[in-house]
Amino acid sequence: MESDVLVVDDSAAIRKILQRVLRQTGMAIRNIYEAGDGQEALQVLDRQMVNLVLTDINMPKMDGIQLLAAMKGAAAWRGIPVVMVTTEGGEARVSEAVRLGAAGYVRKPFTADQIKEKLVGVLPAAMLS
């Protein structure tokens, strides 16, 4: 099963790294879409159905927590797994993300294995084969 993924980060460097890492995970990926903040991410989601969202938290305009809340509040997007990939490691932020329904949390700096490990726990096996 081929998947479409949305990567949300205000750093083009991190978006590029995550794209590379995703291609190394073994996921059968059809498209990787990018957004530089939460608002852009919602615009992408309006146009494209995706199977997974990886998002940073600290971003201008709309942060990752607000994006997560918006997705979980919308019936069309509620079921999409959202993994936070962020430097924000504070207990309060992690708890808030979990409470809002984040499927996983990876702290920067990260290795490809850490991302893969998190996705294995989050995605259906069919998406990883």
Place this chain on the structure above:
Amino acid sequence: MNLKDDVVQSLSQAVENVFSTMLGVSVVPGPVTFENGAPDAHDGVLSLIGLAGNWAGTGCVSCSPVVACRVCSHMLLTETTAVNEEVLDAVAELTNMIVGCVKNDLERELGPLGLSIPTVVFGKNFRTKSAGHAEWIVRRFHWDSDTFEVRVCLAPSERAVALQPHAVGPLNQVGV
């Protein structure tokens, strides 16, 4: 150990961790210095991130254009020889990760801290000035024959001092 020691230790671990994990290289920490007042004029790339909360301050990474290009090349696996938007973005993200790690460590002691969006400057003979009067903790790192510098200043914010005058003190007086 006091908070100043904690910042030094956290900073060193953060830099080594970020460089080894994201760039796949080792860096060697140099001596730590403490500086007051405005830094000397800069040449090259300077990336700044603000910290806010009961304690407030700034974290920054400064390096030569050569080091900035090396950071970008290693991080993105591309050959980069001139400072461009991609290079500045890579240095900004490097700073974000380093200062973010320090922030996460210090939050256990200082309570929640916020992190701003990074700002990166590239130029020659420019000066920066922080509005605060806190001492800078400065550590130089060696990466092969190149060097770069990471500095942090942090002080009780005026809001926290006004609310709890006895809860916070100078950087070297807060114990763990």
